[in-house]
Amino acid sequence: MDVSLNNKVAVITGGSRGIGEAIAEIFAQSGATVVLVSRKPENLVATAKRINESVGVKRVGWVAANVSDPMGLEQVISYCKSEYGFAHILVNGAAANPYYGSTVDIERSAVRKILEVNLEAVQMWTSGFWSAYWKDSTEHATCINIASIGGMIVEEGIGFYNVSKAGLIHLTRQLANELAPRVRVNSISPGLVRTEFARALWENWGDHLANSLPLGRIGEPSDISKVALFLACDLSGWMTGTNIVVDGGALVRSTSFS
Ligand SMILES: NC(=O)c1ccc[n+]([C@@H]2O[C@H](COP(=O)([O-])OP(=O)(O)OC[C@H]3O[C@@H](n4cnc5c(N)ncnc54)[C@H](OP(=O)(O)O)[C@@H]3O)[C@@H](O)[C@H]2O)c1
Incomplete structure (x- = not known):
């Protein structure tokens, strides 16, 4: 059984920082060639240099692109084709949450942005990789979607973002069915992780939250990247359509009636 990623090419959207950066690092340490994708070139340059x-x-390597731009997807596909000839692993990690508030009050522009980046782009990128690489290949490929435990619960403030993540968990199952047996498609649902994306949450409520978690601390990006490595390599070779919760026990907290 090969638990390394030697000779594999992995594309990671949202790869310039946070969870995507940690996944890029562990994949590179495991032998993969990695292509980071996000919008700001300066962050991509710095992250690629640091990991190398x-x-x-x-x-x-890296390509600067917005995941909701079809031209960006084409650029990444062309880059992988000309540099490496193939891409075996796609991590859909980029996400947006431009709104905090109740779901009934959210503006149309925020609804569109959340669905465009968190859901539509994942379908578009998976479909692009399927057509460009996987459909006509005998090589096995794998796709890992970064969802959220928010997609499995009801919360204040980030309700519509959570709706998009619930959709992503189901999109994962649907794609797993359609792309089998050539491509395995799984998702990871993190709880609160110490990244820029969730800064307001862990800065304001991190200690309180950590104390409420069965495992006693909030997550670090490496807690998620280790599970991504498991899903990318042969250790998970008979798994597809699953959603792995990595949340320090947030979903199994006990309810107190006192
Ligand atoms: N942190 C948490 O507590 C937590 C919990 C559950 C789930 N998640 C999920 O984990 C994933 C990664 O989040 P994170 O916490 O690591 O966030 P992060 O540290 O803010 O990183 C987000 C990454 O996505 C890129 N990005 C954002 N919008 C993009 C777009 N439209 N096109 C291309 N790249 C884009 C960012 O770079 P640019 O800004 O340069 O584009 C950056 O590389 C997300 O799917 C998020 O929903 C996070």
Whole structure:
């Protein structure tokens, strides 16, 4: 059984920081060639340089693109084709949440943005990779979607973002069915992780939340990247359509009636 990612090419959207950066790092450490995708070139350059230096060999490249732009997808597909000829792993990690408030009051523009980045782009990128690489290949490929435990519960403030993540968990199942047996499609649902994306949550309520969690701390990006590595390699070779919760026990907290 091969638990390394030697000779694999992985594309990671949202790869310039946070959870995507941690996944890029562990994939590169495991032998993969990695292509980071996000919008700001300066962050991509810095992250690629940092990981290449830490691995000690140039394994990480990048393409600046907005995941909701079909031209960006085409650029990434062309880049992987010309540089490596194939892409075996797609991590859909980029997400947006431009709104905090009740779901009945959300503006149309925020609804569209959330669905466009968190759901439509995942379908578009998976479909693009399927057509460009996977459909006519005998090589096995895998797709990992970063969802959220928010997609499984009801919460204040981020309700519509959570709706998009619930959709992503189901999109994962649907694609797993349609793309089998060539492509395995799974999702990871993190709880609160210490990244820029969730800064307002962990800065304001991190200690309180950590104390309420069965495992006693909020998550770090490496808690998620280790599970992404498991889903990317042969250890999970008979898994598709699953949603792995990685949340320090948030979903199994006990309810107190006192
Ligand atoms: N942190 C948490 O507590 C938590 C919990 C559950 C789920 N998640 C999920 O985990 C994933 C990663 O989040 P994170 O916490 O690591 O966030 P983060 O640290 O803010 O990183 C987000 C990444 O996505 C990129 N990005 C954002 N919008 C993009 C777009 N339209 N096109 C291309 N790239 C885009 C960002 O770079 P640019 O800004 O340069 O584009 C950055 O690389 C997301 O799907 C999020 O929903 C996070």
